[in-house]
Amino acid sequence: MFGYSRKVAGLDPRAVLKERPSVGLIAGLVIAGICALVSFSFDIINGDPVQFFIALGLAVAPVPLLLAGVLALDRMEPEPRSNLAFAFAWGAGIAVLLAGLLNSLNLVYVAHQLGDVGNARNLVATFGAPPVEETAKGLVLLGLLWFRRHELDGPTDGIIYASMVGLGFAMSENVSYYIAALQENGAQGLAATLVLRAVLSPFAHPLFTSLIGIAVAYAAQRRGAVGVIVIVVGWIGAMLLHGLWNGLATFGGLGGLAVAYLLLMLLLVVELVVIFRDRRRIVGLIQHYLPPYERNGLINQADIFMLSSLRRRRHARAWAKALGGRAGARAMIDYQLASTELGLLHARAARGGVDEETFRAQQRSLADLMAYARMSFPLPERHQADAARGVPPPGYAPGAPTAAPGRWPGGPAVPPWYGPPGPGGPPSGGHASGGPTPGGLPPGGYGQQPPPGPGGYGPPPP
Secondary structure, eight states, X not given: OOOOOXXXXXXXXXXXXXXXXXXXXXXXXXXXXXXXXXXXXHHHHHSOHHHHHHHHHHHHTTHHHHHHHHHTTOOSSOOOXXXXXXXXXXXXXIIHHHHHHHHHHHHHHHHHHHSOHHHHHHHIIIIIHHHHHHHHHHHXXXXXXXXXXXXXXXXXXXXXXXXXXHHHHHHHHHHHHHHHHHHHHHHHHHHHHHIIIIIIOTTHHHHHHHHHHHHHHHHHXXXXXXXXXXXXXXXXXXXXXXXXXHHHHHHSHHHHHHHHHHHHHHHHHHHHHHHHHHHHHHHHHHHHHSGGGGGGTSOOHHHHHHHTOHHHHHHHHHHHHHHHHHHHHHHHHHXXXXXXXXXXXXXXXXXXXXXXXXXXXXXXHHHHHHHHHHXXXXXXXXXXXXXHTTOOOTTSSTTOOOOOSSOOSSGGGSOGGGSOOOTTSOSTTTSSTTSOOBOOOOTTOTTTSOOSSGGGBOSOOO
16 A cells, blocks of 8 residues: 655645644734634623623534534535634634624614613614624625635635624624623523523524525626626625514514524524535536546546545545544545546636636645555555456445446556656656656537646656
């Protein structure tokens, strides 16, 4: 079994997964942290240190469970952790501080006009806070559209990012609500508020903002006025839903609260349906675009069968870990991610969302990662003869077709130009002269059907 190379021409093959934080990300996290500290300082001033730390602990406690629930929906094509962290930090720091300041100014203005702080608070909560808060949260989604458009491959991505910023916002906002409940009604008021916000409606903010996320993800795949219109419609929908929730909870009593929960549950069901349909779409892209890579030994029918189900992906990772330890599991994870990203890359090219040069570079990088990950697949010696005939080893993908062209994945199955790198250099022919020459574009454009092999390479020369 070949070892998993960490450097190819001085470049980590896993770099294509973009796990390394950028300077912009670090700066953004620092700014978000400062904004969170400023926001929390206002909470301490409004209460006292003991109340603040009680409220902070209660606000943070459910966050790991809520994050796990959101990330469980993002397993087919997980988003970069750095982007997810930034979205959460934006909601918890920048969005909360911006919305808090604007809501406070609105409250002062409306209270001055009405002469009644109580009514002013209800009116601002229903009509003023939703536009302010949804805009503060939605700005980070516009930033992703502008700077990370390629990460928005479908509605699931928009929902995930919106949920992250919404969870961050809700966490920080809950601190203020818990302090106010303690001050006004003591422990009983705190318990009631905790049940209302942390138990009964923990996904309210994520669900509101997810309408913007879906719209932004749609716009990422379509340029022009249509995308702008969809974003505006999604933004208005998020504000209306947020305002309806606040209004029913404020003026509708128990019946209004029940109607508000019903609306939220309906939206949750609709979004779950959207996510599962999007998951099937991604599986379809894998099944459509990846089979031509069989001739290069990067994939075969058993792999596509394995990649077409989250359960079978999990089974393959367990198989790799059982035989190859953490290194084997890491290689299988890399292979699954790179294969999925390769299918999505072809889909972006098909709709004109990536230029040819970028497509070729990313295609080559993903193919490199797939090849090197396969070299680390744990293939016991006793199964190598069967694998050479195209039979997947026991436990890899039960039920998979075995009539795959060429050999099953493993060191010997990878074509010569994807062999182990030489000293200080790339795999022979992979990126250097003397290997296969790039092929021409297929009829109808480079995005319509995948090229013959990674990087546009045809079959290896004799």
